[in-house]
Every structure is written in structure tokens, then in C-alpha cells.
Amino acid sequence: MGFSARKLTLSFLLLSLLLLGAGCATSRTSGWEKGSDQVTLSDKDKKELEAKAGVHWAKRYVREDLLKFIDAYETLSKADQNSYKYLVGLCRGYYLLADGHTSEIEEKKLLWEKGLTFGERAMATNPAFKTKVVAEGGKIEAALDTLTKNEVEAIYWSAVNLGKWASASGIAAKLKFKSRIQEMINRVGTLEPTFFYGAVQRYWGAFYAIAPSFAGGDLNKAKENFDKSLEVQKDYLGTYVLYAELYATKKSDRKLFEEKLNYVLKADAHKIQEIAPENLIEQEKARNLLKKMEELF
Template structure:
């Protein structure tokens, strides 16, 4: 169990890479998205299944329905947005506990592809710049607030896939995802419960390599927690990445105990996510003497 959680943290922590080893669909025009019908009923059915996502089978059911809905209406950006998060959740809350690295990679890779579809629909100017050969650093500033969710979940899935793919992939384009997260922070630092600050909190425990910048890391985590005090994953990552590396046992213990004390429904729409974070926190607390 500890090994699985360590892998989960490594994957979450070092999401600093990009697309070495895979071809981005952003550089392939492909057929233009088409709307062949109304996917409203399918979207609702997928939503109903995903509401029960503590059950892995329900996550897979939702994904199947939304993939079918996307074939009906390829112009609705909400469909790939639902899919990119669903694949992330499938990996992060279910497959991660199964010791199946290949399945993890597949799920995150599918999350990347869904994120790319969302980017094309939400930020067509950005997507065109990438297709035309502009660098990501040149194109990223052209993404507006409405494009933030697609960009963020694309980068998050991509970073986790790349971490699993190997150190070369991890390092080859790390500056890209860092730039994406900087832009996400600029667009809305509160997005998904302080996600940009949470990312930088983890990142600065690793960079500059190898010692990181622990004061910056702590500052970023504190910002994430201030934005969303009851979002459990911020405190789990704060404990496991910053507090463990800083040798701060008291902070480590405080953070994981705060997570374990949270009601499962502290954020009503994120009950499965909170339960998953509490599962990680319980393992961290059980292993505290091994870390300090």
C-alpha cells in the first residue's frame, strides 16, 4: 500500500513534463468537429453514472456514455471536459490502488487526448498556433479564461502520463507544463480549489533540482489551503511533499490529521475525491515513523 501511495505522489508531484513519446492531436488537423444530433440525454445519463464514481464500474460507464455522446456532437466542449476529468479520476482514485502502471498510463493518455479536444473547441486560436508550428510558450498567453479548464486538465493528465513514461519524457518538455500552470494561475488562481498554487507547491519541492525551493513550496501550499481550506488533496500533498522533505513532523501530522477529521461531504460535490484523499492520509499517518 505504501508503495502505491508513493507512486501516486510521485506522479502527482512531478507533473512537469509534456509530450515526449506521444504525438499531440493539436498538430493534426483531422476532420472538423461535427454535430450529428442532440446528445443532451446521453450527457445526463453520463452525469448520473459519474455521480456514483466511488464505484469504478460507474466511472467506466460514464466514460462510455460520454464517448458515445461525443460521436453524436463533436462541437460541445463540455463533453471532452467531462472526459478529461473522468479519465484523471479513474486513474487517481481507482487504478492507482491496483498496481497496474500500464492501465494508469492508458487512462492518463486518454485524459490528455480529451483535454486536447477541449482545447481545440474552447481555444481555437491557441490550437491553430500550435498546429502552425508556434511554440507552446508563444501560444499559451492566447488562451482566455474560458479555455482554462481544458488547458489545466490537459496539462495535469499529460504530466502524470509523462512521469510514468520515464525520466526522458518527464524532463523533455517540463518547461511547457510549468508555463501552462503559470498561465492558469494568472487566469484564475482559485480554479479547482487553488489548483495552480497546489501544483507549484509540489513543483518547488523538486525544482531547482535536486533540492527544490522549500520556502516557495510552503508559500504556494499555504495559498492553496487559504483558497480552499477543506479541499483535502492540498493538505495531503502539502504533507507528503513539503513537510516530509522539510523534516517537519509536526506539520506533517497536523495536515494529515486535519484531512482525516474532514466529513466526507465537506465539499458535497466532491465526496468521492475527499474519501480518496482520506485514504491516502490514513496511509501517511500510519507510516509517519518511517518518514521522520
């Protein structure tokens, strides 16, 4: 056997071991398989708790407020276990808590997994989807076509929670869930191409920037997709942060890195009021990245 053949065989064996390891090291229980405590709330209590949750959500750029929002929505969800509103709110809330307010990777993983659990339950509020994946035991990928624009939030926030959790869990998890995540993002793109201020294009920009070339990485495609995301909405600051953090660093373009992050710092975070909290978080990320510039370049 020649050197190339031996190298190929070894690579195949290593990949096989990783995939075998994925069965135990990256296994998780789907959200609809997990039990949940149930509580009883009066209509008055629900209304008051929803009002409090709304106040805290508006200040979600503060960790303590986001935690209070999550606590309120978890209680509301226990009182109404099939409420899509509460489930998808928790899916997004846990994602933001991990992404914007947590630094320790193991804690982040726990939060992303919690967010995914609620997101899966939110998707399963669609009866046709629930039949396919719960009653018939089918794969999520094969049931995505049953989900509609009504569930687009659940699909997207579940996908990014899963993506972040898998990336933080290692190569085996990334290999195991790559296709599912990408098919979920594609479904969002089909149902609502401009969802969440260019989120689909932003995802692909990040994917092409992060992935090695043998796995589909392509800096030209990364730039193209980040630019498309900005065409959808130029005032969502998270796109500029990812552009700098993922594309400019890999391109070794220090000037572009500074340009994008300084733009974020000078921007009006409140220009789009409904995402002002996210923009404030992104401005803090930009400050931290600029402090690390010497390490990154």
C-alpha cells in the same frame, strides 16, 4: 583537463543523451492528430445519456461509476466531436481515474495520456489556438496566449495529465515537457488565479517539494504555496494530503505528516458538495499514507 571539467563534461554528455532519448522514448501524438470514430445519436438518446453520465459523475469516488461516466462521455463525444464540454469532461475524468482509482503505474500512464489527448482537443476548440498549433504547426507554449478563461479547465487538466504522465515516464520526459507544463499552469494562474480551490498554488507547492534543489526545489517555497492554496480554499482536502505526502516527508516532519492526514480524516468531506467525491478519495489516500508511515519515516 581537471577533475571538475571532466565531471562537467560527463554531466553534459549524460544530459545530451537523455534529451536525445526523449525524442523516441517520450514522443507522443497530439490529441488533434488522432482520429476518432463517429456515431450518430438522436436528441433523445443524447439527453438520456447525459442524464446517466451526470448520475455516475456524482458518484465518481466509486471506480465503476467513474468508468460508466467516461464510457457515456466518450459516446457523446463521438456524436459531437467538437463539444468542449465532453472533451474537457473526459480530460478530467481520465485524470481522476488514474490518480484516484488506479495503482499500477503503466495503466496510470495510459489513462493520463488519454486524458491529455482529450484535453488537447478541448483546447483546440478555440479557433485562434487551433490555427496556431494545427494549421501553422506552432508549439503549444507559443499559442497559450490565445486561450481564454473559457478554456481554463482544459489548460489545467491537460497540464496535470501531462505532468503526471511525464513524471511516470522518466527524467527525459520531465525535461522535455517541464517548460510546457509550467507555462500552462502560469496561464491558468493568469486567467483564474483561484481556479479549482487553489490548484495553481497547490501545483507550485508540489513542484517545489518534489524538485531537487538544482532544478528549483525549495521547501520554503513549497510550504508557502501549500499555505496559499489553503488560504484560497481550506476545505479541499487534497491540499493537506499533498502537504503531508510531499512536504512533510521531505522535511522529515512526522508530526506534521500525522497532523495533516488526521485533519483530512476528521474533516467533513461533503462541506463543499461539488467536490465531495474528490474529498472522499483524498480521505482514502490519507488512510493509506498513514498505514505507510513507518516506511516513510
